[in-house]
Amino acid sequence: MTPTPEFLPHSGARPLHWLATATAMAGVVALAGLVQPDASATGHAGPASASAAPASGPQAAAPDAAAVTYPLDCKGLPTAVTATAQGDLDGDGRPETVAAVRCDAGSGTPPHAIYVLAQDKTPGAAPRIVATLLEAGKRQTAADLTISDGVVTASLLGYSSPQVPRYSPDVKQLAKWRWSGGKFRQELTNSDARSV
Template sequence: MTPTPDFLAHSSARPLHWLATATAMAAVVAAAGLIQPDASATGHAGPSTAPASGPRAAAPDPAAVTYPLDCKGLPTAVTATAQGDLDGDGRPETVVAVRCDAGSGTPPHTIYVLAQDKAPGATPRVVATLLEAGKRQTATELTVRDGVITASLLGYSSPQVPRYSPDVKQLAKWRWSGGKFRQELTNSDAGSV
């Protein structure tokens, strides 16, 4: 019989060994859950001048706003939201894509920016309209990153294109600059949606 090498002598695991391994793994997982990255490290918070200590202001609640969208008696539907400090004041704003809740078809979107007044009990309000419903576009993939609002806008190349089948896609970006939101459109792709 061949002698067993020393490194195989301890290869049979006993219940105590598995219990020690499971305990060590649980400690590592628990420690990883307690360590969270800073919000600015994830790229989701915009520029901020907020003090490092103290409670952070809550982003405006989209459900607490009455939107200035004419839906001919139908309710409105918020289909996408994104939050971040867009103007560098240390308080987050909320960007919302809103459309009429028609129940069928593809109603166009409007994109609004919401702000929350500092007064206690104040309701959020619409402070800017980035996309008008009259543009007849659908907003998807709404994000706020580093103070820039980005949305994919789906639209139509002509009135003959069926409203359920948009054939133009644009990537739109807005940034707060000089006291207002400025827009840039990039890569308009007709027929690629």
């Protein structure tokens, strides 16, 4: 005898039943995601271990740009770090910090200086400036500071003449710096490269 539809399982289920079933299934899926086998317990290294830190210890922290005294002549005003980027610039496995710094004048558009900071290996040592990529005397403002594949990139905003108001830069140039041959070399968009 074939069962009639009213006797089939779930033929009379209400929406509350389906909601409870969906909630229970979501809980099982979530629990399964949390319970993962330990790769070391099975003796097999998973994909995550391929990118793990070397056996020498954890990755060093990038230098703190706020912990540095910058050599800007701000006539008694404080300095302001307006942008930072971190990355390994010289290939030694330790990250450097690049900081765009200017005088904190409160108004106007003070020029930036761009510094490379390194952290000494000595525990408790303060970070130090190891290179100046852009001097404040160039009267340029730095924007869009990034590090990618060991190359520092910034948009440099400047002025075509002394008559251009300081609040309205009219020249924009993309500058890149790369560590090469023991020094940072600047690559300008007009292919004019110079060493720092």
